[in-house]
Amino acid sequence: MIIDQLATPLPGSLLSTLPGSAYTDAAIFASEQEKIFEKMWFCAVRASDVAVPGAFRTIAVGRESVIVSRNRKGKARAFFNVCRHRGMQICSGEDSAGRRTFQCGYHAWTYDLDGVLIAAPNLTKMPDVDRADHGLRRVAVREWLGYIWVCVADEPPSFDETVLGEVVDRLGEVSNLDRYAVDTLAIGRRIVYDVKANWKLIIENFMECYHCATIHPELTEVLPEFADGLAAQAFVNHGAEFGAEIKGFTIDGSVGHDLLPGVGADQARKYYAITVKPQVFINMVPDHIIFHRMYPVSPDHTIVECDWLYLPGVVESGQDLTASVELFHRVNSQDFDACERTQPAMSSRVYRDGGVLVPAEHHIALFHVWQQRMLTT
Amino acid sequence: MIIDQLATPLPGSLLSTLPGSAYTDAAIFASEQEKIFEKMWFCAVRASDVAVPGAFRTIAVGRESVIVSRNRKGKARAFFNVCRHRGMQICSGEDSAGRRTFQCGYHAWTYDLDGVLIAAPNLTKMPDVDRADHGLRRVAVREWLGYIWVCVADEPPSFDETVLGEVVDRLGEVSNLDRYAVDTLAIGRRIVYDVKANWKLIIENFMECYHCATIHPELTEVLPEFADGLAAQAFVNHGAEFGAEIKGFTIDGSVGHDLLPGVGADQARKYYAITVKPQVFINMVPDHIIFHRMYPVSPDHTIVECDWLYLPGVVESGQDLTASVELFHRVNSQDFDACERTQPAMSSRVYRDGGVLVPAEHHIALFHVWQQRMLTT
Amino acid sequence: MIIDQLATPLPGSLLSTLPGSAYTDAAIFASEQEKIFEKMWFCAVRASDVAVPGAFRTIAVGRESVIVSRNRKGKARAFFNVCRHRGMQICSGEDSAGRRTFQCGYHAWTYDLDGVLIAAPNLTKMPDVDRADHGLRRVAVREWLGYIWVCVADEPPSFDETVLGEVVDRLGEVSNLDRYAVDTLAIGRRIVYDVKANWKLIIENFMECYHCATIHPELTEVLPEFADGLAAQAFVNHGAEFGAEIKGFTIDGSVGHDLLPGVGADQARKYYAITVKPQVFINMVPDHIIFHRMYPVSPDHTIVECDWLYLPGVVESGQDLTASVELFHRVNSQDFDACERTQPAMSSRVYRDGGVLVPAEHHIALFHVWQQRMLTT
Numbered sequence A, B, C: 001m002i003i004d005q006l007a008t009p010l011p012g013s014l015l016s017t018l019p020g021s022a023y024t025d026a027a028i029f030a031s032e033q034e035k036i037f038e039k040m041w042f043c044a045v046r047a048s049d050v051a052v053p054g055a056f057r058t059i060a061v062g063r064e065s066v067i068v069s070r071n072r073k074g075k076a077r078a079f080f081n082v083c084r085h086r087g088m089q090i091c092s093g094e095d096s097a098g099r100r101t102f103q104c105g106y107h108a109w110t111y112d113l114d115g116v117l118i119a120a121p122n123l124t125k126m127p128d129v130d131r132a133d134h135g136l137r138r139v140a141v142r143e144w145l146g147y148i149w150v151c152v153a154d155e156p157p158s159f160d161e162t163v164l165g166e167v168v169d170r171l172g173e174v175s176n177l178d179r180y181a182v183d184t185l186a187i188g189r190r191i192v193y194d195v196k197a198n199w200k201l202i203i204e205n206f207m208e209c210y211h212c213a214t215i216h217p218e219l220t221e222v223l224p225e226f227a228d229g230l231a232a233q234a235f236v237n238h239g240a241e242f243g244a245e246i247k248g249f250t251i252d253g254s255v256g257h258d259l260l261p262g263v264g265a266d267q268a269r270k271y272y273a274i275t276v277k278p279q280v281f282i283n284m285v286p287d288h289i290i291f292h293r294m295y296p297v298s299p300d301h302t303i304v305e306c307d308w309l310y311l312p313g314v315v316e317s318g319q320d321l322t323a324s325v326e327l328f329h330r331v332n333s334q335d336f337d338a339c340e341r342t343q344p345a346m347s348s349r350v351y352r353d354g355g356v357l358v359p360a361e362h363h364i365a366l367f368h369v370w371q372q373r374m375l376t377t
Helices: A026-037 A159-171 A199-207 A217-222 A224-228 A312-316 A322-347 A364-376 B026-037 B159-171 B199-207 B217-222 B224-228 B312-316 B322-347 B364-376 C026-037 C159-171 C199-207 C217-222 C224-228 C312-316 C322-347 C364-376
Strands: A042-046 A056-061 A064-070 A076-080 A117-119 A138-144 A147-151 A186-195 A270-276 A280-285 A288-298 A301-310 B042-046 B056-061 B064-070 B076-080 B117-119 B138-144 B147-151 B186-195 B270-276 B280-285 B288-298 B301-310 C042-046 C056-061 C064-070 C076-080 C117-119 C138-144 C147-151 C186-195 C270-276 C280-285 C288-298 C301-310
Touching: A026 A288, A026 A364, A042 A056, A042 A064, A056 A288, A064 A147, A076 A147, A138 A159, A159 A270, A186 A312, A186 A322, A199 A270, A199 A288, A199 A301, A199 A322, A199 A364, A217 A224, A217 A322, A288 A322, A301 A312, A301 A322, B026 B288, B026 B364, B042 B056, B042 B064, B056 B288, B064 B147, B076 B147, B138 B159, B159 B270, B186 B312, B186 B322, B199 B270, B199 B288, B199 B301, B199 B322, B199 B364, B217 B224, B217 B322, B288 B322, B301 B312, B301 B322, C026 C288, C026 C364, C042 C056, C042 C064, C056 C288, C064 C147, C076 C147, C138 C159, C159 C270, C186 C312, C186 C322, C199 C270, C199 C288, C199 C301, C199 C322, C199 C364, C217 C224, C217 C322, C288 C322, C301 C312, C301 C322
Parallel strands: none
Antiparallel strands: A042 A147, A056 A064, A064 A076, A076 A138, A138 A147, A186 A301, A270 A280, A280 A288, A288 A301, B042 B147, B056 B064, B064 B076, B076 B138, B138 B147, B186 B301, B270 B280, B280 B288, B288 B301, C042 C147, C056 C064, C064 C076, C076 C138, C138 C147, C186 C301, C270 C280, C280 C288, C288 C301
């Protein structure tokens, strides 16, 4: 009576996605936390969020709470947010003013801004306690693009091969991104999204534009080729061209803001997008950068923090950024809504063996291969 | 000091219930979803809820979301609520107005009202994609008693042997129910109950009347024999007789509404009840039908949707149904409260081997045998 | 790049705590419920909470709901809160007025105040049902210090060896506690705390005073030696002496209330504390007793109920107890806040092998040995 339609082998036009369980299984998610988010470089905070020595922000990296801060020389530092004595969290929330030491609120164990234990009640009576050995456990840090990237792994992978490698794969060479001088820009707007969907659905959504005609009317107005479903990320260094009538990357195609000075003539009317696995999207347009960081919380819950970055003069002048911010804020809202409405089906029997990828989405299969490889090594 | 009273073998008057874990264990509940609710016929929606072609309502059947609708010829149809492309839910909530197609909101894959894939971006460039093979996965449907029943199993069991078989077991022959012409009635009132108890506690409660004297003062006033604890369902085709002073099946025994024309003289002052496993209760009185459908959510959570059905003329006339509805609404509230106060003890060590059934409840043991058999086959 | 600091063996000044998983793992918590809270004597309610025959209070003991009450002779009684018929909870909440029987609200099975089944519908037709065999299952009880202690184990351990044994270990002899005549005192104030932390963190916190200088400014003002981190519990029968200027155990050192008459000269200006594993803290000062009972709910959630006990005349007179109560209420708040901020780090990789105990905390290791032994026997 019911024909098992899934038994039919897939035609050549279609590739299979991951099975539904990859998006719902708590054990798979725990494995992703351990083998992806706690092993790879993770883009943590904007450098300006912790501008001065002792300023800090605490963030979740995989299952760990991490303090991101700066030492007395202004060098970025990150620590596991765990006192080495009895484990109380040393810091909570954020503090932009900066403090001179990190002191645990429980028994007053006190660490300097490089994490070394410098004081504790009766510490002088425990001469065998080495102050470096019992310092805050360090987390590897790297500043790039004006963000502090961290890695909680004992042996971080090569930043150049992994993070920069993604940029090379996408743009051909890192210099094509360097021209935007992202590290010199200022935050014009930050929006945090609470998305009830698996992090991989968000990446898959970002990787393809087959959905653009259906859910992104404003974006396809600005970037007409997106209506054809061509992913900006499908070809090396391809940028999507603004429509003929479009004056800027804004919700209504009106003029945007001051152009980033390093942007070349070939990039001046184009949109580029880069996915830096596992949790960063970089969107480049001539007058600003839209920078997404994902924080996976559970198999069906992901926090996404998105920064809109402009020339400091644009932000300082108090210009109205509404039309500029609104375009990608609407795209984000449309995308995350789609992901949230996709998540429930991941546990259906119909999706047990996954769904299908059409030719315009075939490159997503490479992301699936990567995820599988990360979990099995 | 503490005597293990459970070690005593049960006297002949008492039968054992299921062990407490049957009502609390997540694995047992998952097995029930798989082997009972996703294998058997499930009463989904009132036919009038989806009156016209393309009208739909989405419901949970076991762990699946199902779209219940009608095709262009008005024939009932049901589908897994999962786009065959990337899995987004095709429909949400309900729509009584009716639509011409089902279109996925993500990439615009579009299906006709029989579920066949009829359009998708670039579909013409994928000639190898068979439109029937990639149509919405069909769910078996059957209309009966004015309800649309569905079965998400690949091989549905015989409707006659299972659903109708329950009616025969209870009433001797289906014609005793047919006389009420339940399919011709209109919904006078619908109440949805959120019950924090296992679905089996609700069935066991419905199957016995040993509790009636204690918790149903209004019902035993109308049906005096219930005060003796006699279950209406204990004997084939037994109906509980109204009290001598009782004029109708109402909260105060006052006159009810127009009698259902097919009801025979022998049924004219009686209440009958049928349990159609696994999730339907049918209550028949001379002037209306009270029809319960259960939707199990988790081991300790069940949604119950209850319809009060009257002759269309009664509903259209705008008559005050309060006294009529209130009687069984109060019974429902009393029963579900009892189930909710029973649920916590299911995890007690005292209930590890279950409780006991007195003679007036012995027929519940057959329900337990059925549940055990369903899980082991 | 990252040095595995945990690989370094601990110096002699430091002992290891339990591993982080001991505070987060659901299986370990379930094992603690079974092998500690459901095996040992558990301090349930103040005797005056159930002052008259048939008065009751329902409480959670491990994973069980227990009714604590008194029989017609006023003798303390406790029962599993599970009807022996179909399992409904017999009682909910509390009732200080007292009732003559316990009647189940579902099918009216009725038990006397000793738990014997005395009535049920049709019970006379079931002569083979023994009324004692099917009575409420009894829980062992014992009154001591004006509290009703219960044990849900089939074979309770010796009260003298376990509960009194803790007092002897701490005070040298029970008579040192008897002098406070705790059973004669009245409740001046009761505060219930909802603590989002593992119960063992709360015990460990109570056992040491290394944190006192950091988080308890008011307490160290009253008990100056606490500023040195000396645990009151570290030495047999040691009491912490009030500061020279201190007139009473109050938030501002002002005079307290009427002294407990049995308190000796040696105890008159001292604070003593006893931990009665697994869930009681007794704090003794000259004019009152502060008595904590913990109810563990989940690995990271514990309810703590704290009574301030005074001479009945003090309570009856309506004296203002604010300054007296406020001191330890503030201590409780400070301690529970510390525990809540410690809980999150228990799941960090950094705490996988636990934290460290300094010499002033070394006695906590004995608590860890005890917990380990309880779980493995």
